[in-house]
Amino acid sequence: MAKPSYTSFQITQDLYLVHQSLPTDEAVPTQPVEIPTNHFAVIDCSGSMSYDLPKIREQLKRKLPKLLKETDTMTLIWFSGRGEFGTLLEGEPVGTLVDLQNVEKAIDRWLRPIGLTGFTEPLREAGKVVQRVSKAHPGSVSSLFFMSDGHDNCSSRAEILRAMEDTANGFQSTTIVEYGYYADRNLLSTLAEKAGGVHIFAEDFAKYEPAFEAVLSKRPSAAPRIEVEVSGDPIGGFVFTLQDGDLVTYAVEAGKVRVPKNVDQLWFMSPALLGVESMMAFDANVAYQVRSASKSNQFADNIRAAFAAVSLYAVRMKPNVVYPLLKVLGDVDFIEEFANCFGKQKYSAFQERAKKAAFGEGLYTRGYDPSKVPADDAFTILDLLHLLASDESNRVLLDHPDFTYSRIGRGRVDASEQLTEEEQTEMQALTTELSGTKKTARIKEINQRIAEITDKPSALKFEADPAPIGYSISSLVFNEDRPNVSFMVRKTGKVDLSERLERDAVVKVPNVLTTHVFRNYAVIKDGLVNIEKLPVNISPATYEALQAKLGPNVFHATRVDSSTGYTGVLSLKEMPVINRKMVSEVSAKQFFQLQYELLSAQAEAKVYNSYAKDLLPQERSAGLKDTYGEDAAMWLKEQGITDGGFSPKGILAESTDFYLGKELKISLKGYSKLPSLKEAQAQISKGKLNGPGALMAPTIKMVEDFLGSDLYKKSGGGSAALQVWLDTQQKGSKTKVREIIFKIAQTTFAIVVGQTWFKEFSSLDENTMTIEPQPGTQVECKAELKEVQIKI
Numbered sequence: 001m002a003k004p005s006y007t008s009f010q011i012t013q014d015l016y017l018v019h020q021s022l023p024t025d026e027a028v029p030t031q032p033v034e035i036p037t038n039h040f041a042v043i044d045c046s047g048s049m050s051y052d053l054p055k056i057r058e059q060l061k062r063k064l065p066k067l068l069k070e071t072d073t074m075t076l077i078w079f080s081g082r083g084e085f086g087t088l089l090e091g092e093p094v095g096t097l098v099d100l101q102n103v104e105k106a107i108d109r110w111l112r113p114i115g116l117t118g119f120t121e122p123l124r125e126a127g128k129v130v131q132r133v134s135k136a137h138p139g140s141v142s143s144l145f146f147m148s149d150g151h152d153n154c155s156s157r158a159e160i161l162r163a164m165e166d167t168a169n170g171f172q173s174t175t176i177v178e179y180g181y182y183a184d185r186n187l188l189s190t191l192a193e194k195a196g197g198v199h200i201f202a203e204d205f206a207k208y209e210p211a212f213e214a215v216l217s218k219r220p221s222a223a224p225r226i227e228v229e230v231s232g233d234p235i236g237g238f239v240f241t242l243q244d245g246d247l248v249t250y251a252v253e254a255g256k257v258r259v260p261k262n263v264d265q266l267w268f269m270s271p272a273l274l275g276v277e278s279m280m281a282f283d284a285n286v287a288y289q290v291r292s293a294s295k296s297n298q299f300a301d302n303i304r305a306a307f308a309a310v311s312l313y314a315v316r317m318k319p320n321v322v323y324p325l326l327k328v329l330g331d332v333d334f335i336e337e338f339a340n341c342f343g344k345q346k347y348s349a350f351q352e353r354a355k356k357a358a359f360g361e362g363l364y365t366r367g368y369d370p371s372k373v374p375a376d377d378a379f380t381i382l383d384l385l386h387l388l389a390s391d392e393s394n395r396v397l398l399d400h401p402d403f404t405y406s407r408i409g410r411g412r413v414d415a416s417e418q419l420t421e422e423e424q425t426e427m428q429a430l431t432t433e434l435s436g437t438k439k440t441a442r443i444k445e446i447n448q449r450i451a452e453i454t455d456k457p458s459a460l461k462f463e464a465d466p467a468p469i470g471y472s473i474s475s476l477v478f479n480e481d482r483p484n485v486s487f488m489v490r491k492t493g494k495v496d497l498s499e500r501l502e503r504d505a506v507v508k509v510p511n512v513l514t515t516h517v518f519r520n521y522a523v524i525k526d527g528l529v530n531i532e533k534l535p536v537n538i539s540p541a542t543y544e545a546l547q548a549k550l551g552p553n554v555f556h557a558t559r560v561d562s563s564t565g566y567t568g569v570l571s572l573k574e575m576p577v578i579n580r581k582m583v584s585e586v587s588a589k590q591f592f593q594l595q596y597e598l599l600s601a602q603a604e605a606k607v608y609n610s611y612a613k614d615l616l617p618q619e620r621s622a623g624l625k626d627t628y629g630e631d632a633a634m635w636l637k638e639q640g641i642t643d644g645g646f647s648p649k650g651i652l653a654e655s656t657d658f659y660l661g662k663e664l665k666i667s668l669k670g671y672s673k674l675p676s677l678k679e680a681q682a683q684i685s686k687g688k689l690n691g692p693g694a695l696m697a698p699t700i701k702m703v704e705d706f707l708g709s710d711l712y713k714k715s716g717g718g719s720a721a722l723q724v725w726l727d728t729q730q731k732g733s734k735t736k737v738r739e740i741i742f743k744i745a746q747t748t749f750a751i752v753v754g755q756t757w758f759k760e761f762s763s764l765d766e767n768t769m770t771i772e773p774q775p776g777t778q779v780e781c782k783a784e785l786k787e788v789q790i791k792i
Contacts, residue, residue: 004229004266006275009302012324017306018274020239020266022228036071036140038091038133039216040126040171044148046080046117048182052149055205059212061104067216068094073140075133076107077125081116082154085125091133118154119191120163122146127167134170141220142170144195145212147177147202151184157765160187161194168195172260173220177202177211181348186763189316193238193251196225196259199315201348218244223262230257234268235321240312241266245359247308267305269313269321278302303329304358311354314338314347317755319583323373330370331363339374339576347755378579379549381572382749385485385523386742387546388473393539393565395470396487398521400535402569405521423453457500460639462517462646464493469564470537476738477520478745481663483577483752485745486522493517495646500639507632516645526662527577527753534570550575582750588758588769591747592781595666596773598740603674603695605733610677611703612726616719662752662785669780671695691779751785758783 008016041060045053064074074092079085088106123146130142144167152160168174174197178188181203192199202208230239230252238249241263250257250266259266306325313321319338326335334357337350357363388394397403427450434446471489478485498511522530538546543566546555554574559567623643625633633642640648670691675683680700683693706712706725715721750756757764768782 079122130170308358583754
């Protein structure tokens with residue numbers, strides 16, 4: 001066994017980039033070996049590949065003979081679900097491929113979309129076939145190309161990895177292609193590690209085509225594999241090499257790794273120092289200055305390896321490794337891009353750029369500044385919004401010239417301007433008849449009817465009153481499943497009804513009616529900052545808190561008034577959405593516990609609100625019915641105006657595109673819905689409480705105890721005493737709910753935006769846990785992270 005030697009480059013106190021040298025007497029110089037290559041392509045033919053398989057078929061038929069050397073062979077294996085796989089070409093030499101008639105028939109017949117996705121059987125098939133092909137072509141090497149666009153839904157992860165481990169022994173090189181944004185990235189990258197191969201992401205056929213052709217054109221090394229000892233505990237369980245423009249990964253098993261004999265060095269990340277600590281400080285600034293002076297892309301090996309590690313750990317969603325590496329590298333462009341990474345698309349683009357940087361392309365295009373990396377506990381936009389919402393005197397200035405807003409969803413079209421389904425059907429019939437009739441009288445009738453149908457009133461417009469003092473930002477809204485946060489404001493204003501009153505003339509209401517609307521403004525949408533600049537007027541206490549947290553680049557007071565506070569503009573783009581501390585502390589147990597506590601707090605609030613509604617007199621201000629009469633109120637309702645404000649009937653505008661977002665669905669078995677107060681009281685009286693009912697029971701007892709207390713009785717049992725007591729309880733429960741929701745939102749953002757998973761789980765496939773939120777109560781919890789299409 002080869003004995004290694006190590007040099008460690010310190011990244012942080014508990015993170016090292018380790019270089020492992022293999023003894024020179026066991027290393028063979030890396031040279032392309034021009035010997036016959038047996039190429040194996042294993043192609044996913046599951047149903048989800050239906051759109052791209054025709055392109056893949058055409059590529060194979062047109063280019064196979066051109067891509068292979070005369071002495072090479074080609075093997076094609078297709079697969080979909082369980083029992084659905086096969087070899088359609090086995091060790092076919094180029095001479096056979098030139099006569100493509102039979103080959104094309106085989107490709108057209110078998111490369112068709114069908115069924116589910118199963119990796120185990122085609123991998124084992126490749127392992128069997130490579131033994132026959134290698135025996136038939138002695139002195140050759142074999143190269144495996146495996147691609148899939150989905151998740152295996154036929155075998156366990158352990159079975160798949162065993163199949164890859166067994167199969168990889170027959171191949172000198174392996175390339176695993178993750179095709180599209182729905183493929184199982186975690187599993188496919190692990191397959192590459194098991195095989196000691198390369199993991200490639202191809203978002204579509206345009207990216208897949210050159211990747212496939214590049215693999216066929218490369219010459220695998222014929223060097224035999226040797227077993228190498230790897231000390232310590234490599235982070236992620238793999239080591240890597242930089243080889244011929246590829247990052248090759250090798251899984252470490254029981255402290256050993258099998259690598260080709262011509263590999264003379266390995267790299268990996270370690271939580272502890274191994275071997276000798278480099279006397280050369282890891283100072284990328286030196287390399288940056290050298291490069292700036294010489295205009296050379298030749299960087300020290302440790303810096304190139306650090307960029308390689310950035311790429312490999314980014315694709316494995318390990319920001320706690322990536323951020324420290326970026327800090328020592330100090331590449332401004334990479335730091336800022338990774339800080340805004342969200343979703344598979346951005347992560348994929350980032351890891352590809354980092355891979356190119358490892359080979360000297362595109363480094364330090366915007367300079368060197370390690371301070372650009374946010375601190376572990378950096379003050380985030382979520383922290384800022386929470387601080388602003390905690391003081392009702394803080395106002396957001398929506399009329400300020402620096403405020404701009406991009407709507408996050410599809411717009412709505414006033415339904416009064418749209419044809420109903422019945423009218424559309426009638427219009428089709430009328431236009432069809434119009435094109436076929438020659439009778440002038442009938443033509444006039446049809447045109448008159450078309451005019452009647454299309455005579456729609458203009459959409460009503462709400463004109464907001466000027467709001468120089470702004471709006472309270474105390475009402476924050478967090479999306480339950482996605483990393484979205486917004487604030488809601490109530491705007492007063494007017495609606496001009498004159499055109500519709502002229503048309504109907506049946507009621508007496510003002511031509512211009514005073515009303516209000518509720519508007520929701522998304523600050524963050526799917527993890528991305530949606531409002532770059534937020535003009536605010538904040539209290540002195542909030543200003544002092546911000547000064548302690550933020551620098552002048554984020555908030556600068558342009559006006560100070562002792563009575564109204566500080567006015568300025570918050571530059572949200574300068575702030576991180578999450579910080580590393582949030583990502584490192586993601587715990588499933590704590591998160592599920594918070595979900596249970598939220599349900600408990602919501603149960604408490606529901607009880608107080610229900611008693612207040614049932615026992616206290618409901619104040620009601622004069623409404624539209626009181627002011628204008630019942631007929632007028634009904635007419636106004638048809639126009640979209642009620643006591644609740646202006647909200648005309650509308651339909652969603654037609655979607656023109658979509659983007660991919662992620663949602664985190666949480667379920668607590670048996671706790672999907674809280675009962676009504678009456679239902680909970682009935683459960684108590686029967687002594688048969690379900691989970692949600694049990695959450696409401698303590699608060700019901702508390703209210704009933706108060707109603708039977710001497711304090712309440714001595715007050716005369718009137719509503720005034722109950723009002724004061726319930727108001728206090730309601731405010732307390734509302735605050736409790738808000739605080740828990742904020743904590744839950746932090747975890748949701750950490751998972752979705754930070755591209756991480758709960759520390760108790762080894763992969764996304766592991767997502768259930770039973771917790772005991774209180775003695776004697778066990779709750780089965782589940783978290784599901786899904787990628788969804790969001791229409792725009």
